[in-house]
Amino acid sequence: MTDVLGMPVLVLNRFFQPVQITTVKRAMVLLYGDAAEAIDEEGEARDFGAWRALDVREGDDALPIVGGALRVPRVVHLHRYDRTPRATVRLTRRNLMFRDAHQCQYCGKRPAMRDLNIDHVLPRSRGGDDTWENLVTACRDCNLRKGWKTPDEANMRLARSPFRPKWSMTAQLLMGAGWRFKEWEAFLKAS
C-alpha cells in the first residue's frame, strides 16, 4: 500500500506555474501554515479552514484528523511565492522515489516508504556513483538480497534502465511513472 503522506503534490507559484513536486506531508505543513492554498479539480483555491470542511469522496485519499478525515490535496498554490520553475530536477532520495513511483525496481512491490531503499545498481564499493543512471528504488528485501553484487551477478532484473529526467518539470516524469491526478492536468498542459 502506498504511504499517503509520501504521495506527490504539485506545487504552483504565485502565477500558477508548476515549480516543484512535494509530498502530502510537506503540502499539509504549507497549507496549515497559510503559506499555500489547496486547489481542487475545478481550480478553486481554499485555505486550510475551507479545505478541511470539504467532504472526503469515494476514491479520495484522506488523512485522519481530529473529528474526521481530511481530503488529500493534489495541487497547492504558494500565493506569495514569485520564483519561476527550476531548470533541472535535483537528484534526491525523494525525487528518485517519485521517478520510480515508489516501486521496487527489482520485484515491483510498492511497500511503505520506510521500507524502500535507494540501491546502487553498480555498488559503491565497485566504483558505482551517485547518479540518476546508477540509482534505483528498491524494497528492503531486494536491496539486501542484491548486496554488493551487480544485478547480473545477483540474478536480478531491473524493471527498466534508470534514467536522468530530461525535462524541466518533475510532474511530467511522475505522470510517466504512473502518478496521474486529474487535478494536475490543467497546470501541466499550460506550462
Ligand SMILES: [Zn+2]
Ligand atoms: Zn523488491
